[in-house]
Amino acid sequence: MASRRQILQGGASLAVLAALTPWSLSASFAAGALLSRPIPSSGEALPVIGLGTSRTHDVALDDKALKPLREVLRTLANSGASLVDTAPSYGRAEAVCGALAAENGLRRKLFLASKVSSTGREAGRRQIEASFAALRSDTIDLMQVHNLQDTRTQLELLRELKEQGRVRYIGVTHYLDSAHERLLEVLREEPVDFVQFNYSIGERNAERELLPYCADKGIAVLINRPFQRAALFERVRGKTLPDWVTVELGATSWAQLMLKFILANPAVTAVIPATSNPRYMADNLQAGQGRLPDAAQRKRIVELFA
Template identity: 45%
Template sequence: MITRREYLKLSVAAGVALSLNPRLLLADDKPMSLITRTIPGTSERLPVVGLGSSATFSRVAGSEDVAALREVLQALDANGGSVFDTAPSYGASEEVAGRLARELGLTEKIFWATKLNVAPRGGGAADPAEARAQLDASFRKIGKDPIDLVQVHNMGDPDTQLGLLKERKAEGRIRYIGITTTFAPQYEHLEQVMREEPLDFIGVDYAIDNRTMEERIFPLAREKGIGVLVYAPFGRTRLWEAVRGKEVPEWAAEFDASTWGQFFLKFVVSNPVVTVATPATSQARHMVDNMGAAMGRLPDEAMRRRMIEHIESL
């Protein structure tokens, strides 16, 4: 249990919060604890907010100056986070993050979640040899064996690629396996795979203005004991556009949210089926702010309805 003042000290110690307005994160000295969730079927707990590496993280990873990403990873660790979600298709993200983590001594502390996404040939099956080569490359880039989680990206030929992941899990090379999609036309196929395969995780899109997962996917995940990683918790850019120039409502303090980022993330992780939300960022101050959503209180069902109504009214 730490206070908000102590939380700020941690952020400053990481060298990433000096540019923040302390009022954004620290309204008072209420005790706060890091919110974690158990991976279904295990005793292992993960912080409910992590870091994604698509979008801006990927763009910076492809540049010559990756110092900002070093600070982001430092901020993730310094503020209690551990889950890092990446993929071979996110440009240089996987390789650069792996190298920076080694330099920072964070490789073993990070819960690495990467993906397998060899494109099926001509709409048919993925090349097994190419899939094995891609997975071997992920092991080299990340530098951790076993890798914590590998998921088939965007429903890419589960028969071939999920089959390979099951083999590697049985060999002890991968701890958890899963499958992802953020495309509505693939949701029905996702349900089928969730029912038929021994998945540990799924990765899906979910946000306060995108609650389709609550209808069938989340109940099925609960039924099957499958962990859930949430992508696009800010609705990509939709939610930021909706609240541009608007103040966070004062009543958000009732669940310890003082920024819009925390407002949106606390809605997502207050759904008990969600294991971790992994918003992508290339700025350490945003990483600190995001981790603030994994501290303190979460909204209850009545408050979640109020949050939805507020966003829909904008």
Template identity: 50%
Template sequence: MASRRDFLSSGAVVAAGFALAPLSACSREPASAAAPGASDSARADKPFSGTLLKRKIPATGESIPIIGLGTSGNFEIGDDAAAREPLREVLKRFVDAGATVVDTAPTYSSAEDVLGELVAAAKLREKLFLATKLSGVDGREEGLSQFERSLRRLRTERIDLLQVHNLRDTRTQLALARELKQQGKVRLVGLTHYREEAQEQLAQDMRALKPDFVQINYSVISRGAERSIFPLARELGIAVMINRAFEDGRLFAQVKGKPLPAWAAEVDADSWAQLFLKFVLSEPAVTVVIPATSKPKNQTDNLKAGVGAMLDAKQREELVAAVG
């Protein structure tokens, strides 16, 4: 997801970021486990069908699909031409399904370059809601220089959402983002973090600075955002983007070998991944979730979470218990 190495915005912990990289490679095979009694063919790579649900961005009134795409880890492939091929299919399936929101950052090593090349080659820019960040910089000039590099790397003249990453130099960088918005180079501005201990500060900044968007972690086992971020977002009219919905793959390990709940079909889900995403999306304050993948089959699986019913309160409680 977009947050797997979010802390890379601090140069002092870059090495730690790479130490965490194996977590993002956790197997998600249990996420494709079919309902009890289903055959392997039921877990085949079936085409996506249906219409993705959309939710409104309060600042503009525009609606965006609720399933997005993160680029941390999966798009950090440098010049590896072979690794680009599945990503081309990931993007194709994403856009063909009507999804639009792609989130990246200049501190996700080569992710902006790879995304920019793939989007340009497939002529997809006008079909995407492109989000990136001011990340790991201090002062207006550093932020501006980084933003200009991001435009070049992403091969675009505008950014749909420019976010201040991990609340670093927040007021200066958000002021710059708003300046770029006035210039027509940015449409919306936001604040991000990926850890629950940062949510108190994020809530303070939401109230004081009133960004258009916030991005924060939320999952079946990380529910801190329910206490402050979501109520405040509803009160202030701030859109919410969710990272780490799979806990960097750890959720799949926690349900390995378990059958799906009997009620999964009631919410149009046939995989654990879909249930984890629907849990996130059953929170009304959430606007979009951005799971990351480099596998086309998993992309289709993620997209399926964006159609049909979401979880009710009882189903949410039962899913929490199943993972615990």
């Protein structure tokens, strides 16, 4: 399967990425150009580009391993973005996020999201307390029931933590099309602030019911798997980004185009592509400013990946 790096090799997009650094980003986003959307349950603005940490942040807690991830987080924060999504099931990712967020007062700039994936109330409580310790924070911005595991029990616990002020928002997650019906059932029965699920150019099942339902009921939506774990890059292997994409949408890479496609759906609150590469983080952030595709342009984008 083609990686993002392979798709970019030798192309104009690689030159664009090479020029992007955490320091150059602070200038490009100085005017607050990064789009934000309100969290429906509160009205709080959340920047539309965040960071996922599955696979990419399961590294040793030493300077060599943390260096690129530190730059990723600095790049995110320098742009005005804030959302970092992690989970206990992502290996050492939660502890890595906690260690990096604790550096130089960065925590106050971040919106930290984690998950609970236990069965039973006490097991869930223990795991959540471990998350507070790993993230080195007295408050977690968003706690989610991961992949609908023991959903009712864990949501009851999360509501208590929200009432205590230790958790600011609660939600549920999954990452497969096959779980969308179950997600809808939970959303109809359980009041939550957020739901997280997969949606991309290649996985559009959420357009049928989930996204319209969330828009109608005022539920914030986080999107995972925006690149289908790099499968979408395979579809454009050897293809040059069409000129109309840059002229009409301001996108300068295939990744930006994929993210803009997702953000064009107004039900989406934010998208959380995972990366351990600061230049990819910078590239992703560019998708959160400028124009988004209309219905006709979205149709043309789908055709590019056919």
